[in-house]
Amino acid sequence: MKLSHLIKTISVKNINGASAGSFFNASDINISSIHYNSQEVLPGGLFIAIPGFKSDGHDYIDDALNRGAAAVLVQKPVKKDAVVIEVDNTRKVMGIISAQFYGNPSEHIVLIGITGTNGKTTTSFLIEKILVSAGFNTGVIGTIDWHYMGKSFRNPVTTPESLDLQKILSIMKENGVTHVVMEASSHAIDLHRLDGCHFNIGVFTNLTQDHLDYHKDMESYWQSKQRLFTEYIYLQSKKQQKTGVINCNSLKGKELLRNLKMPCITAGYSQENMVNSKNFQFGLDGITGNISLPGGNFNFKSFLTGDYNLENILCAAGTGAALGIEPDLIKAGIESLKSVSGRIEAVFNTKERFVYVDYAHTPDALENVLSTLKALGTGKIICVFGCGGDRDKNKRPQMGRMAASFSDISIVTSDNPRSEDPGTIINHILPGIHEVCLKEYLYPEILSGFDEKGYLIEPDRRKAINLAVKISSPGDIVLIAGKGHETYQIIGTKTLSFDDRKEAQKALEYI
Ligand SMILES: CC(=O)N[C@H]1[C@@H](OP(=O)(O)OP(=O)(O)OC[C@H]2O[C@@H](n3ccc(=O)[nH]c3=O)[C@H](O)[C@@H]2O)O[C@H](CO)[C@@H](O)[C@@H]1O[C@H](C)C(=O)N[C@@H](C)C(=O)N[C@H](CCC(=O)O)C(=O)O
Ligand SMILES: Nc1ncnc2c1ncn2[C@@H]1O[C@H](COP(=O)(O)OP(=O)(O)OP(=O)(O)O)[C@@H](O)[C@H]1O
Ligand SMILES: N[C@H](CCC[C@H](N)C(=O)O)C(=O)O
Numbered sequence: 209m210k211l212s213h214l215i216k217t218i219s220v221k222n223i224n225g226a227s228a229g230s231f232f233n234a235s236d237i238n239i240s241s242i243h244y245n246s247q248e249v250l251p252g253g254l255f256i257a258i259p260g261f262k263s264d265g266h267d268y269i270d271d272a273l274n275r276g277a278a279a280v281l282v283q284k285p286v287k288k289d290a291v292v293i294e295v296d297n298t299r300k301v302m303g304i305i306s307a308q309f310y311g312n313p314s315e316h317i318v319l320i321g322i323t324g325t326n327g328k329t330t331t332s333f334l335i336e337k338i339l340v341s342a343g344f345n346t347g348v349i350g351t352i353d354w355h356y357m358g359k360s361f362r363n364p365v366t367t368p369e370s371l372d373l374q375k376i377l378s379i380m381k382e383n384g385v386t387h388v389v390m391e392a393s394s395h396a397i398d399l400h401r402l403d404g405c406h407f408n409i410g411v412f413t414n415l416t417q418d419h420l421d422y423h424k425d426m427e428s429y430w431q432s433k434q435r436l437f438t439e440y441i442y443l444q445s446k447k448q449q450k451t452g453v454i455n456c457n458s459l460k461g462k463e464l465l466r467n468l469k470m471p472c473i474t475a476g477y478s479q480e481n482m483v484n485s486k487n488f489q490f491g492l493d494g495i496t497g498n499i500s501l502p503g504g505n506f507n508f509k510s511f512l513t514g515d516y517n518l519e520n521i522l523c524a525a526g527t528g529a530a531l532g533i534e535p536d537l538i539k540a541g542i543e544s545l546k547s548v549s550g551r552i553e554a555v556f557n558t559k560e561r562f563v564y565v566d567y568a569h570t571p572d573a574l575e576n577v578l579s580t581l582k583a584l585g586t587g588k589i590i591c592v593f594g595c596g597g598d599r600d601k602n603k604r605p606q607m608g609r610m611a612a613s614f615s616d617i618s619i620v621t622s623d624n625p626r627s628e629d630p631g632t633i634i635n636h637i638l639p640g641i642h643e644v645c646l647k648e649y650l651y652p653e654i655l656s657g658f659d660e661k662g663y664l665i666e667p668d669r670r671k672a673i674n675l676a677v678k679i680s681s682p683g684d685i686v687l688i689a690g691k692g693h694e695t696y697q698i699i700g701t702k703t704l705s706f707d708d709r710k711e712a713q714k715a716l717e718y719i
């Protein structure tokens with residue numbers, strides 16, 4: 209693609225010190241690929257220099273040129289014997305340029321973005337099922353993977369970098385996908401990964417504490433989430449019909465609704481919502497109830513459980529309604545989702561233990577999943593959990609408080625410690641546990657039984673899972689929280705194979 213065409217919709221400060229107009233009057237060049245990592249640059253490519261959190265792409269311009277870059281895009285004045293395009297913010301223009309390079313794929317598909325602290329992945333899988341039941345070719349981009357038509361690909365972050373996102377959207381579009389549902393993380397919104405996307409629908413699930421390492425305070429985190437609607441959908445999307453689907457069980461959802469000028473579908477338990485539910489019942493085998501939405505109502509049975517999953521179901525049903533999908537197809541979609549990997553995923557066993565792996569890694573998620581299990585079971589609850597390193601430190605004691613409040617025994621272990629010391633992370637969790645209980649069990653003692661609510665520290669996650677299973681009795685519930693579908697554990701700079709489900713399965717064989 210000609211450089212002049214690639215950058216025609218962005219504001220350029222200068223090219224090689226001259227105005228873009230005078231540069232293109234003299235010459236133009238061909239750009240055959242785009243890169244934000246110098247190590248991936250191909251001859252004839254455009255290298256975009258991004259000032260990052262760890263390093264600065266501007267320091268890798270020589271590397272990019274040595275690998276054959278035809279041009280570089282910068283936000284700091286740089287003198288090189290090459291075509292240098294200067295703009296105000298390289299991260300911001302990368303999305304627009306990438307969309308242009310890949311033929312603006314989101315303009316030609318129905319694009320649904322989901323934001324909120326918890327429930328994005330689950331809601332995206334529910335919406336996918338509804339779209340499939342309505343006969344659409346559907347793609348999904350999120351935490352677990354990006355996939356379409358039975359093909360699945362690894363996704364290193366929940367919402368891909370803009371260049372990768374536009375490429376994924378174009379691959380999906382080229383392969384006949386007509387509808388894409390994607391998670392829109394707050395990092396992605398803040399880091400312009402969604403620039404160049406034209407959404408039809410935005411879904412809001414909820415807002416509770418997470419990611420304060422990045423956003424610093426709840427207000428900035430909240431502002432970032434709202435921008436999916438106020439900026440990306442309301443202002444930037446070229447789509448004719450734009451709709452918000454808002455979970456109004458959440459107070460923040462109600463606040464968002466008041467702030468939005470675009471048409472919205474409200475979802476929630478109470479009958480005043482456009483999508484609501486009555487006569488619902490929760491069991492370990494799922495939820496039953498009746499859903500009313502514009503256009504009809506139906507009885508349903510979902511394999512998902514917990515009141516929070518009913519909120520996810522209502523948001524997904526609202527999205528179906530926003531797209532004009534018939535209620536019976538929405539019902540069929542909801543009922544066809546058997547489970548979401550690593551979300552209250554039962555670990556099968558013949559030992560009469562109820563063992564679940566769940567991705568709860570926030571205080572709210574831990575409270576939700578534990579209170580759901582507590583309400584549904586009669587046995588004791590043993591919860592194995594830790595907190596991720598290099599992530600929000602402030603949520604650690606709160607997760608400790610939640611675990612201790614709803615469990616009989618909390619086994620405090622490691623999640624993905626990343627660059628942090630596992631012992632230090634555990635020390636951040638303990639004050640929250642101590643708000644609820646002070647009893648610390650030690651190994652020999654716990655193996656001979658427990659009557660009093662308490663906790664135990666075992667930094668090795670494998671040993672912690674083993675211990676939880678070992679001390680459980682028939683009828684007890686063991687929740688292994690935090691890592692869900694993850695098949696690895698990040699310790700230091702090493703990513704080691706690790707799967708909570710497999711570890712639990714092995715542990716269950718030996719009791
Ligand atoms: C905080 C954050 O989001 N960081 C992202 C950011 O990294 P960064 O700015 O630190 O990059 P950097 O390492 O300083 O490098 C700066 C630039 O120099 C380039 N470079 C670097 C080295 C080199 O040799 N040559 C070169 O060109 C890099 O490619 C980059 O463009 O830009 C990188 C490239 O796009 C991302 O991979 C990286 O995500 C990291 C891996 C990450 O962990 N992100 C998490 C926190 C995240 O995004 N999470 C959200 C939330 C999930 C949820 O819902 O809970 C998500 O969407 O996944
Ligand atoms: N609507 C909800 N409200 C609160 N908690 C929820 C909700 N849905 C799911 N959860 C809890 O949060 C965990 C993560 O759910 P899910 O993966 O759907 O959320 P997510 O928003 O995609 O998370 P992430 O930000 O890590 O991608 C679940 O395992 C469950 O414990
Ligand atoms: N998307 C979340 C996932 C957290 C999962 C948990 N296992 C952890 O590593 O903290 C994050 O990157 O903060």
Ligand SMILES: [Mg+2]
Binds near residue numbers: 328329350351352366
């Ligand atoms: Mg997710």
